[in-house]
Each structure stands twice: as C-alpha cells, then as structure tokens.
Amino acid sequence: MGSEAVAAGLVTRHELRTRFVPVYRNVYVAMGRTLTAADRAGAAWLWSRRQAIVAGTSAAAWHGSLWIDDRLPAELIQPSQHKTKGIVLHSEQLDDDEVVCLRGLRVTSPARTAYDLGRRAGLTLAVVRLDALMRATSVTADDVRVLAERHGGARGIVQLRRSLALADAGAESPQETRTRLLLTRAGLPPEHTQIDVSDRDGHHVARVDMGWKTWKVGxxxxxxxxxxxxxxxxxxxxxxxxxxxxxxxxVRVSAGILRDRPATIAARVWHALRAAGAPIPAPNLNF
Structure with a gap:
C-alpha cells in the first residue's frame, strides 16, 4: 500500500510516482511487472484495507488453480465497500467453515470456492474451473455437495450438481476437460483419466490423458x-x-479438431472402442 510504504520510509513519494504504478487506489506494483490472477487477488485485498474475503476466481487462483485468466477482475466478498474499477464485490453470507486463512489472507475455502464457481453460467467453463481447483487442492465433489445441501435454494444449484457430476481432478488442461466433456455428451464417457501404462516388464511407458483400460483405447x-x-x-x-x-x-485431438470437428473425435473413439470389442451403441454426433 502506497501510504504505508511512504510512512515506513520504504519509498519516497517521488519514487512511488516514478517506479511504481497503481493497481487500485493506494495499491501499487513495481513498474513493468505483469500481474497474475493471484497478484490481483492480493492487491484487491489490500485495497479493502485487509478486511475483505477473497472469493470466486481470485480465491481459486490464491488456492493455486491454473488457467485463471489474468485479465479477469479480482473478486471480493465485502458488501460495505464502494465499487471500484477492476474489482467485483459480492454480498454473501458465509459460515465459519467456508473461510480459511491462507498466506495471510482470508479466502473462501476450496469447497466454498468450488461451490461458487460451479454455479456460474456456462457448464463447460464451470467444469474447467472445478477440474483445476480439484487438481490444485484436496477438495472433492462430496465436500462441495455438503455446501450444496446447506444452501439448497441458492441460484445455480442445479448446474452445480451437474458440474460436480462431470468434474475430474485428472484433467491437466482446460482442453483436456473440454475433450472429456465432448466424449461424455456423445455417450462415451472415459473410464479413467491419467492412465499409467507400463510394458510387460513393469517399466513405465506413458501416461494417457483419458480412456478405457479395459479396451486399451486412449x-x-x-x-x-x-x-x-x-x-x-x-x-x-x-x-x-x-x-x-x-x-x-x-485417438489424438488437436485444437482445430476440437473446435471445428467434435463429431469426428467422437466417431474415431467409437470406432476404436468397437474394434477393441467394446459393446457400446453408436454415439450421439449432434454437436
């Protein structure tokens, strides 16, 4: 915080103006530094005079989730503050077990963060964010379901339950999540994610993103x-x-095929499974 740094003699007012740039009112960062989503979360918390609770995508970033867009506004639960550019304020009632102290900041717990992100519009994005948060923390779908029961009438609760049913901590990228969801919509949900394959001598050969160990289709x-x-x-x-x-x-998937020809992916996977002997019906190719 600029005022604190000046008062402590860490910088002069001239240095503050010439060597730092404001992120929010009275919150500065060294000139030339690119802010991550976690950085913005910390800066927004300072802006709140250390009173707010970090929430939403900011909480996910603070918990270590990857693939949070650094350009997104910071999110806080601080209903008493005035709005400011670059920060989204939420007015939420949180139970004691829905807030944790993490590296000096009060942050919504992993379960509460997942509960919030899973209810937001856009099922695919919700699952992408749940996958990332589950991978970064020890939170499970059952942990989040406890909160869903506690706040049963909340907005977006139906989507949350769908998101939790589809989430998988094994996804190592948003595109892996999207590929898995595509197959699930086609009626071909993978049995496993991150399948370790070893040779006949027990030596590790590869880890396959997702697939069916029974039929050796990845x-x-x-x-x-x-x-x-x-x-x-x-x-x-x-x-x-x-x-x-x-x-x-x-079956290999590229960005172009995933974006432009999802039915091709489902068809190739189905043919591979059928060739391996899997007794599965034809997939739904209406994307």
Whole structure:
C-alpha cells in the first residue's frame, strides 16, 4: 500500500510516482511487472484495507488453480465497500467453515470456492474451473455437495450438481476437460483419466490423458508444443509406437479438431472402442 510504504520510509513519494504504478487506489506494483490472477487477488485485498474475503476466481487462483485468466477482475466478498474499477464485490453470507486463512489472507475455502464457481453460467467453463481447483487442492465433489445441501435454494444449484457430476481432478488442461466433456455428451464417457501404462516388464511407458483400460483405447489432447517443437514431436512418435506395440489405440485431438470437428473425435473413439470389442451403441454426433 502506497501510504504505508511512504510512512515506513520504504519509498519516497517521488519514487512511488516514478517506479511504481497503481493497481487500485493506494495499491501499487513495481513498474513493468505483469500481474497474475493471484497478484490481483492480493492487491484487491489490500485495497479493502485487509478486511475483505477473497472469493470466486481470485480465491481459486490464491488456492493455486491454473488457467485463471489474468485479465479477469479480482473478486471480493465485502458488501460495505464502494465499487471500484477492476474489482467485483459480492454480498454473501458465509459460515465459519467456508473461510480459511491462507498466506495471510482470508479466502473462501476450496469447497466454498468450488461451490461458487460451479454455479456460474456456462457448464463447460464451470467444469474447467472445478477440474483445476480439484487438481490444485484436496477438495472433492462430496465436500462441495455438503455446501450444496446447506444452501439448497441458492441460484445455480442445479448446474452445480451437474458440474460436480462431470468434474475430474485428472484433467491437466482446460482442453483436456473440454475433450472429456465432448466424449461424455456423445455417450462415451472415459473410464479413467491419467492412465499409467507400463510394458510387460513393469517399466513405465506413458501416461494417457483419458480412456478405457479395459479396451486399451486412449484419447490424448495435443497442445501446440506437440506440433511445433520437433523434439517433442519425435518423442511423441516413439511414444505412440510403444503404446501401439502394447496393444493400445490412441485417438489424438488437436485444437482445430476440437473446435471445428467434435463429431469426428467422437466417431474415431467409437470406432476404436468397437474394434477393441467394446459393446457400446453408436454415439450421439449432434454437436
């Protein structure tokens, strides 16, 4: 906080003006620093004079969730404060077990954070955020369901229950979550995520994003590095050959196919499962 730093003699007013930039009123950051979502959460908490409770996406970032857009406004529960640009204020009643102290800040607990994020409009985004929060913390769907029962009449509770049924802490990226949801909508929900595959001597060969161990069919989302980095591409080719030698069929998914041809992904997975002997009906390809 600028006033505190000046009063403590840590910076002069001139240095504050020339070497730092304001994030919010009386809250400064060193010039040239790019703020993360967690940084914005801390800055907003300082703006509240250390009185607010960090909530929503800011709480998720503070708990260590990845893939929170750094450009999103900070979120606080502080109904008595005046609004300010870049901060969203919520008026919520929280029970004692719905708030934790984490690295000096009061933050909604992982379960309460998941409860809030899972109720927001947009089922896919809600599941993406729940996957990330579950991966970053030890919170489980059952922990969140306790709060859903406690606040049964809350807005968005129906979507929350759907989100929890679809969430999986095994997702290592938003695109993996979207791929899993696509398959689930098609009637092909993967049995497992992050499947460890070993060879006949017990040596680890690969970890497959999602799939069916019973039928040795896996699905993997390949990010940009899998296509643009020659060394990564060479490793992928060797890895694919090793998996195929062990009887696995891997369906690979790219950003373009996921965005433009989701039905192609579902059809390829279904054909692979049928070829492996899985007794499953034709998928729903109406995307």
């Amino acid at each position: 699905v993997e989302y390949d990010g940009t590095q899998h296509w643009s980095d020659p060394r990564q591409r060479a490793r992928d080719i060797d890895r694919q050959a090793e998996l195929e030698a062990l009887g696995w069929h891997i």
